[in-house]
Amino acid sequence: MHIRRFRVLGLVLSLLLLLAACGGGESAETTSEPAVGGDSEAAAGGSTTAGADAPGVQELRDAGTVRVGIKYDQPLFGVGGPSGVEGFDAEIAKLLVEGIFGDGDPDSHIEFIETVSANREPFLQNDEVDMVIATYTINDERDQVIDFAGPYYSTGQQLMVPEGNPEGIQSTDDLNTPDLTTCSVEGSTSLENFEAAAPQADVLVFDAYSRCAEAMNDGRVDAVTTDGAILYGLISDFEGFEVVGDEFSEEPYGIGIPEGATDVRLYLNERICEIQESGEWDAAYEATVGTVSETPDPPPIDQQRYPETFPEGSTCPQATEGGATSEAPSDAVSEPDTGSVEVPSEVSS
Amino acid sequence: MSAVLTEQLGPRGRRRVRAANAVAIVFILALAAFVIYRLQATGNFEGSLWEEFIDYETQWPQYLLAGLGYTIRAALTAMVLATIVGFIAALGRLARSRPVRWIARAYVEGFRSVPLLIFILFAYLGLQQLGLAFISPFSALVIALTTYNGAVLAEIFRAGVLSLGRGQSEAASAIGLNYWQSMRLVILPQAVRRMIPSILAQLATLTKDTSLGYIIGYEELLRRAGRLGEQSPSNNLQAFFVAGVIYFIVIYLLSRLASRLEVRQRRKYGAGRVEAGAGLEDIDALGVEADVSEQRLREPAISA
Amino acid sequence: MVGLLAEHADVFWSGFKVTTRLALYSFIIALVIGVIIASFRVSPIPPLQRFAAGYVATFRNSPLLVLFFIFYFGFTKLGIQFNEFLTAVIVLSAYTGAYLGEAVRSGINAIDVGQAEAARAVGLGFVQLLSLIIIPQALRTVVAPISNLFIANAKNTAIAVSISVRELTFVARQVGSSEADYVSAFLGAALLYMVSLLFAGAIFGWIEKRVAIRR
Numbered sequence: 013m014h015i016r017r018f019r020v021l022g023l024v025l026s027l028l029l030l031l032a033a034c035g036g037g038e039s040a041e042t043t044s045e046p047a048v049g050g051d052s053e054a055a056a057g058g059s060t061t062a063g064a065d066a067p068g069v070q071e072l073r074d075a076g077t078v079r080v081g082i083k084y085d086q087p088l089f090g091v092g093g094p095s096g097v098e099g100f101d102a103e104i105a106k107l108l109v110e111g112i113f114g115d116g117d118p119d120s121h122i123e124f125i126e127t128v129s130a131n132r133e134p135f136l137q138n139d140e141v142d143m144v145i146a147t148y149t150i151n152d153e154r155d156q157v158i159d160f161a162g163p164y165y166s167t168g169q170q171l172m173v174p175e176g177n178p179e180g181i182q183s184t185d186d187l188n189t190p191d192l193t194t195c196s197v198e199g200s201t202s203l204e205n206f207e208a209a210a211p212q213a214d215v216l217v218f219d220a221y222s223r224c225a226e227a228m229n230d231g232r233v234d235a236v237t238t239d240g241a242i243l244y245g246l247i248s249d250f251e252g253f254e255v256v257g258d259e260f261s262e263e264p265y266g267i268g269i270p271e272g273a274t275d276v277r278l279y280l281n282e283r284i285c286e287i288q289e290s291g292e293w294d295a296a297y298e299a300t301v302g303t304v305s306e307t308p309d310p311p312p313i314d315q316q317r318y319p320e321t322f323p324e325g326s327t328c329p330q331a332t333e334g335g336a337t338s339e340a341p342s343d344a345v346s347e348p349d350t351g352s353v354e355v356p357s358e359v360s361s
Numbered sequence: 362m363s364a365v366l367t368e369q370l371g372p373r374g375r376r377r378v379r380a381a382n383a384v385a386i387v388f389i390l391a392l393a394a395f396v397i398y399r400l401q402a403t404g405n406f407e408g409s410l411w412e413e414f415i416d417y418e419t420q421w422p423q424y425l426l427a428g429l430g431y432t433i434r435a436a437l438t439a440m441v442l443a444t445i446v447g448f449i450a451a452l453g454r455l456a457r458s459r460p461v462r463w464i465a466r467a468y469v470e471g472f473r474s475v476p477l478l479i480f481i482l483f484a485y486l487g488l489q490q491l492g493l494a495f496i497s498p499f500s501a502l503v504i505a506l507t508t509y510n511g512a513v514l515a516e517i518f519r520a521g522v523l524s525l526g527r528g529q530s531e532a533a534s535a536i537g538l539n540y541w542q543s544m545r546l547v548i549l550p551q552a553v554r555r556m557i558p559s560i561l562a563q564l565a566t567l568t569k570d571t572s573l574g575y576i577i578g579y580e581e582l583l584r585r586a587g588r589l590g591e592q593s594p595s596n597n598l599q600a601f602f603v604a605g606v607i608y609f610i611v612i613y614l615l616s617r618l619a620s621r622l623e624v625r626q627r628r629k630y631g632a633g634r635v636e637a638g639a640g641l642e643d644i645d646a647l648g649v650e651a652d653v654s655e656q657r658l659r660e661p662a663i664s665a
Numbered sequence: 666m667v668g669l670l671a672e673h674a675d676v677f678w679s680g681f682k683v684t685t686r687l688a689l690y691s692f693i694i695a696l697v698i699g700v701i702i703a704s705f706r707v708s709p710i711p712p713l714q715r716f717a718a719g720y721v722a723t724f725r726n727s728p729l730l731v732l733f734f735i736f737y738f739g740f741t742k743l744g745i746q747f748n749e750f751l752t753a754v755i756v757l758s759a760y761t762g763a764y765l766g767e768a769v770r771s772g773i774n775a776i777d778v779g780q781a782e783a784a785r786a787v788g789l790g791f792v793q794l795l796s797l798i799i800i801p802q803a804l805r806t807v808v809a810p811i812s813n814l815f816i817a818n819a820k821n822t823a824i825a826v827s828i829s830v831r832e833l834t835f836v837a838r839q840v841g842s843s844e845a846d847y848v849s850a851f852l853g854a855a856l857l858y859m860v861s862l863l864f865a866g867a868i869f870g871w872i873e874k875r876v877a878i879r880r
Contacts, residue, residue, distance in 0.1 A: 476821070
């Protein structure tokens with residue numbers, strides 16, 4: 013809708029960029045140097061990341077702006093405010109976009125668009141956003157209609173209860189009774205997982221986790237369930253809550269992109285690897301989620317899901333550990349190097 | 362005050378009324394006090410919770426005004442389209458060929474026996490499933506509002522035409538105009554004038570209905586205000602309240618305008634009452650009717 | 666589509682039952698509210714008149730969804746904890762009650778002045794006048810608008826999805842999501858609504874024939 017105007021703006025911007033690029037090729041290397049210990053093995057200049065020249069990525073560059081779907085109500089990950097969006101997802105977005113434009117000013121090339129859980133696939137399918145970085149769990153069902161790059165983070169589903177755990181809840185089994193009420197969000201994997209794990213539970217369904225937290229504050233629900241990352245965010249906002257129980261699901265957060273956007277996907281994987289190696293990933297985490305939790309190791313890029321994972325000329329260490337690069341398409345599904353071999357039926361087309 | 366039901370009160374009556382006055386006032390104030398006290402006790406009047414809504418510089422434009430803008434955009438678009446659809450459907454209802462009448466009737470009756478929300482959800486989730494890739498919350502909302510209100514407006518239009526009475530159409534054919542000519546030159550101009558208040562009232566209702574866009578993620582006023590409410594500390598209630606007040610003001614102004622026009626029309630054009638008689642929205646006209654009939658009952662006492 | 670409906674018939678049926686209960690309870694309460702509000706409006710006590718006028722204006726000009734949220738999250742702040750269903754009933758009755766108040770009021774005003782005069786002549790007080798003479802006749806005058814309001818109220822029950830009431834629309838969305846077939850789910854729900862509302866309309870039509878006073 014209102015995105016169309018940016019096409020014209022994009023043309024003008026890309027003209028300017030061309031002029032700037034011709035003149036300022038060298039300075040691009042220094043300005044895009046990350047502030048935190050920049051001894052990256054990959055090239056320091058963002059636009060020299062492998063795969064950044066592919067046509068799909070060039071399209072984004074031409075548009076001048078990358079439309080990023082993000083949550084506006086996810087504390088620590090995506091919080092929309094008058095000064096823009098803050099959080100881990102936003103930082104990752106900036107790092108990724110910086111790799112496309114390489115001019116040290118990722119903010120000017122990002123347009124954040126709010127996506128709630130249920131909107132994420134539709135927005136990608138309808139070309140309302142170019143990518144979605146919104147605590148977006150990778151799963152096969154979604155993979156059928158869109159594609160994923162990454163993951164860039166990994167968490168797991170857990171339970172949040174009022175501080176002091178008055179009901180003594182330790183796992184989903186404790187909640188598997190109509191006497192206790194649990195809350196989650198419409199259209200999310202958390203809801204599906206929970207209903208599968210505790211079919212007898214009484215469940216309240218809202219449109220946003222903050223409503224769930226409010227309801228728990230009011231004493232209407234006994235537990236809120238979703239990814240641990242989101243729960244920590246709620247705690248940082250509401251206080252008076254605590255997280256209990258082990259993670260009962262694996263939630264790898266990925267970058268949602270339109271189905272078939274292979275160029276973009278390959279580039280993104282490469283770029284994610286880059287920022288993990290360079291320490292920028294750690295810095296982004298510490299500045300956001302890291303304020304309430306310890307910084308974990310970043311998860312490995314998923315190399316089983318698609319025939320190709322990394323672009324030609326990839327410098328990512330993970331790429332040589334038995335993954336597939338675009339030089340060796342489809343028949344090079346991962347070798348036993350990494351351990352378990354995923355049967356090709358799991359790789360969705 | 363309805364002069365019908367109470368005649369001039371004697372001293373005992375006046376005393377009783379004064380007593381009742383006092384009791385009523387005390388009761389209402391007590392109720393208000395209770396509500397305010399409880400809200401105060403749970404900290405709902407804290408400045409920090411309300412701060413955001415007074416912030417004209419940043420919060421207002423981005424959230425509240427933007428949301429209001431989206432609301433108005435959807436409402437106006439839907440209104441224009443619904444008018445067109447409703448007009449066509451009304452013509453269908455009044456057509457001379459029976460199959461056409463029947464189809465129009467099916468459309469109107471069908472769409473008014475199903476909740477609007479189902480249409481909105483169907484337009485958003487269902488049409489996407491059928492492969493219409495361009496569906497966004499905005500387009501889904503507009504499509505649903507258009508088809509639904511088109512049915513309501515069709516009835517209003519039809520009632521407007523029928524309210525003219527047969528005299529006009531008979532006179533028109535008496536001077537040699539055929540069906541369509543008489544429609545165009547005689548019936549419709551008069552009917553349209555009478556329908557304007559109802560149409561305005563329908564616009565008010567439509568604005569109310571755009572709030573349902575919340576459920577499919579359309580960034581209308583309620584949702585935007587909710588965004589404000591999610592930032593810590595959580596002030597959801599305050600956010601919804603403010604959104605409610607803004608909605609109220611807009612809708613109230615619209616319906617006041619509509620009822621003022623209606624009253625003026627009655628005085629000018631006599632008994633031109635458009636009795637669409639169905640659907641919640643048309644009951645706004647009932648409220649006006651109640652007011653007008655009260656006035657009428659009062660007047661004889663003055664002029665007699 | 667039929668397959669989907671058959672498979673989830675029990676779920677749809679439970680949702681339908683919730684919708685029906687919501688619609689009936691809230692309408693009955695709304696009728697009571699409506700009569701009370703209308704009585705306030707025509708009473709000789711100004712504070713009551715103004716209260717009723719304010720009540721009507723507030724609820725008629727506010728979107729139902731907004732009211733749902735305000736009441737749901739607001740009740741707890743007042744110290745009262747109603748469950749979702751009860752909150753929905755209260756909000757729906759308050760909302761429809763405002764409209765019914767106007768309908769009943771127009772019915773009251775449509776009654777011949779002679780009735781009130783005769784009642785006064787016989788010595789009836791205000792409350793007796795209202796309850797024995799006026800209201801019964803007023804209600805019979807406005808059966809048509811009342812039936813329309815019932816249908817509108819029943820349709821408004823769908824909005825209770827927003828506070829997680831498991832009525833028909835909620836259920837349809839859930840089934841549509843789990844089967845990835847929203848079209849069938851919502852078509853099925855629409856059919857259920859249509860059939861039951863047309864049926865309700867027919868019943869009211871019968872009532873109208875038997876009971877209504879034509880003016």
